[in-house]
Amino acid sequence: MMQIRTKKSEVTRERILSVAAEHFAAHGYHQARVADICRKAEANQAAVSYHFGGKYELYEESLRYALELANAKYPLPVDQSIQAEERLKLFLTAVCQRIFDESEGSLFPRMMVKEMADPTEALETILRDLVANERDTVIGIVREILGPKATEEDIILSHLSIVALFQFFNFSRSIRQLLQRKMRRLPPNVENVIDHTIGFALAGIHHKQAEIAARA
Structure with missing residues (x-):
């Protein structure tokens, strides 16, 4: 059961990160809204605090994530x-x-x-x-x-x-x-x-x- 919860948590984190990178790329940090990111990622806003700490930390992690995608491709x-x-x-x-x-x-x-x-x-x-x-x-x-x-x-x-x-x-x-x-x-x-x-x-x-x- 613990393994299932852990895997689900990892999937949620990855989904938020993927949506956030696209959202920040479209709107920039200041115009982006965590509520919009969570709605599209089908996650509650508490998940952002749990996985990343807050909007700014999510932004920094999204930058790293986006660069990893570019480097891989x-x-x-x-x-x-x-x-x-x-x-x-x-x-x-x-x-x-x-x-x-x-x-x-x-x-x-x-x-x-x-x-x-x-x-x-x-x-x-x-x-x-x-x-x-x-x-x-x-x-x-x-x-x-x-x-x-x-x-x-x-x-x-x-x-x-x-x-x-x-x-x-x-x-x-x-x-x-x-x-x-x-x-x-x-x-x-x-x-x-x-x-x-x-x-x-x-x-x-x-x-x-x-x-x-x-x-x-």
């Missing part, structure tokens, strides 16, 4: 034996696929848009604990491609420029959806977007390589 490159430019291509492909995903793969990028527009205390946790691996991955790739003569400024500016390429598509999500709905525009071809983004990123990196070589 579109993993970042970790094999250091792969040539650096190829790892950059794999990185950009994974991140762009997350942004254009129409299901759980896009939950974390969508939550990030809401968080950046109306920050909470979780922003520090996100930057320190959740996206640190993503940031360190691309910085490491850029550092390797640019070589030992690159300055820290070269590396950081290149990193920021690469991030900006794909984050535009994330932050312009509502505009894209509006154009598709009101002006009957077709959704972008994701493969074309990925190829274009990779091409731009590599062109920028190669330009920076030439600039560094000219300084030497």
Whole structure:
């Protein structure tokens, strides 16, 4: 009997987390309502307090949950034996696929848009604990491609420029959806977007390589 109750409790927790991630992605933390989450998850509000502690703790856990889903569906490159430019291509492909995903793969990028527009205390946790691996991955790739003569400024500016390429598509999500709905525009071809983004990123990196070589 105890096993049955434990399993039921775990199922309830997972269901609340799944609904909460989608709800926070759609409404942001401040506009989200625990009552709405519980109603859709078919759970009482006491279950949120029992499993998570409160709305804020549920939000933080939802961010972690959404990132785990994104990492599972579109993993970042970790094999250091792969040539650096190829790892950059794999990185950009994974991140762009997350942004254009129409299901759980896009939950974390969508939550990030809401968080950046109306920050909470979780922003520090996100930057320190959740996206640190993503940031360190691309910085490491850029550092390797640019070589030992690159300055820290070269590396950081290149990193920021690469991030900006794909984050535009994330932050312009509502505009894209509006154009598709009101002006009957077709959704972008994701493969074309990925190829274009990779091409731009590599062109920028190669330009920076030439600039560094000219300084030497």
